Amino acid sequence: MTTRLIVQTREFDPVEDLLAYAAPDRPLAWLRRGDGIVAVGDGMPAIIRVAAGEGPLRSAIMADAWRELTAHADVDDPVGLPGTGLVGFGALTFDEGSGADSVLIVPSVILGKHQGRGWITRIAPVGEDLPQDQPDATLEPNPYGAHWAGTVGPGAQSPEGYQSSVRAALQRIGSGEIGKVVLARDLAGTIPAGSDLRRLVRALSGGYPDTWTFAVDGLIGASPETLVTVQNGGVTARVLAGTIGRGADADEDAAASAHLASSTKDIDEHEYAVQSLLESLRPHVRAMASSEQPFLLKLPNLFHLATDVEAELSDGGSALDLVGALHPTAAVAGTPTPAAVAAIRELEPFDRGRYAGPVGWIDGNGNGEWAIALRCAQFVAGDDGANIAVTAYAGAGIVAASDPETELLETRVKFRPLVDALA
Numbered sequence: 001m002t003t004r005l006i007v008q009t010r011e012f013d014p015v016e017d018l019l020a021y022a023a024p025d026r027p028l029a030w031l032r033r034g035d036g037i038v039a040v041g042d043g044m045p046a047i048i049r050v051a052a053g054e055g056p057l058r059s060a061i062m063a064d065a066w067r068e069l070t071a072h073a074d075v076d077d078p079v080g081l082p083g084t085g086l087v088g089f090g091a092l093t094f095d096e097g098s099g100a101d102s103v104l105i106v107p108s109v110i111l112g113k114h115q116g117r118g119w120i121t122r123i124a125p126v127g128e129d130l131p132q133d134q135p136d137a138t139l140e141p142n143p144y145g146a147h148w149a150g151t152v153g154p155g156a157q158s159p160e161g162y163q164s165s166v167r168a169a170l171q172r173i174g175s176g177e178i179g180k181v182v183l184a185r186d187l188a189g190t191i192p193a194g195s196d197l198r199r200l201v202r203a204l205s206g207g208y209p210d211t212w213t214f215a216v217d218g219l220i221g222a223s224p225e226t227l228v229t230v231q232n233g234g235v236t237a238r239v240l241a242g243t244i245g246r247g248a249d250a251d252e253d254a255a256a257s258a259h260l261a262s263s264t265k266d267i268d269e270h271e272y273a274v275q276s277l278l279e280s281l282r283p284h285v286r287a288m289a290s291s292e293q294p295f296l297l298k299l300p301n302l303f304h305l306a307t308d309v310e311a312e313l314s315d316g317g318s319a320l321d322l323v324g325a326l327h328p329t330a331a332v333a334g335t336p337t338p339a340a341v342a343a344i345r346e347l348e349p350f351d352r353g354r355y356a357g358p359v360g361w362i363d364g365n366g367n368g369e370w371a372i373a374l375r376c377a378q379f380v381a382g383d384d385g386a387n388i389a390v391t392a393y394a395g396a397g398i399v400a401a402s403d404p405e406t407e408l409l410e411t412r413v414k415f416r417p418l419v420d421a422l423a
């Protein structure tokens, strides 16, 4: 049976710290430079869950279910900003064959902020009171819980194992089977039961302001890379590929960025990623434009080669339709895509789950912002007060000129935001 939702958005004094209103143990958030959207409390009037094993249609099933939900929703949204009205927060698995499920969650209360304007959205099934009309309705910040620290160590893929996988990938590249493949490794550990996960979200968004910080169903991270954003017919995407760690002082830093900007290995790796995005996007848009040369994106821990792409939507698709068309890009899978995904299945001894999958939000008009879930970890609560399990992931693009040890070091630098924040 179709869920029918009633949705009401109202202008609201912008709150300083959106996260202070989120659920400590399962925050639902999308933040960048203090702007964004956060679920207040943990009410969920609708959740679309695509279970593992649904086959290669995961994003299509979700996009269709979302269309159905929005078609039956009664939305009153005089504010009309990105993230107002009916919103679902989503996280999808990287691989269609993953054992993890993909989710799109509609919370009952959302607080948002965009360029100095604030709003509140309340959502309930038709026939039930909107949250503000319920007897115990309150909107109070939750004080942050005590500081906590976790431990993570090698996961299913050891550092040595990672280098052997890179060597195996180089052989496949040498034989012409693939041009590029992105190989990841995992770190596993625990954090204490009851930890206030908002502390991690806050540390990531404060420390890495140029990233999109997300928390969706236990997947928490700060990604520098968008998969696609759609806003009133305009489409944008940011492609990243080609990476070098920051230098220890100004001279080393300048040398590192100059090295990256002129490295043919990194420029090739980047070009694979740009071409794959342009090819997948082309059938859905017109007036596609991207810069000729990548620019250098500077993050606190590393530099990336980056290209921004802009276009106009031409087929009326939603942000989730585009997610389905674009994922997985060569930035996180490789080229050609099917052979790269097959190589990942063979060379990585773990299931990526939602790492390197699409994470973001979609609204009732099909607008939305989706990142690639990088620099992230999946948190899974234990039973009966047991510790919370954490698995973090980081990968690197392997091309013909890659060196196993350098790629291992690159994954170490990419783990740093998360590992530092957990310590």
Ligand SMILES: C=C(O[C@@H]1C=C(C(=O)O)C=C[C@H]1O)C(=O)O
Pocket (backbone or CB within 6 Å): 182, 184, 225, 240, 241, 242, 243, 304, 331, 332, 374, 375, 393, 394, 395, 396, 397, 398, 414
């Ligand atoms: C795979 C990751 O990052 C991707 C790979 C990059 C590279 O190989 O240079 C750069 C940015 C991302 O597209 C990761 O962070 O885990």
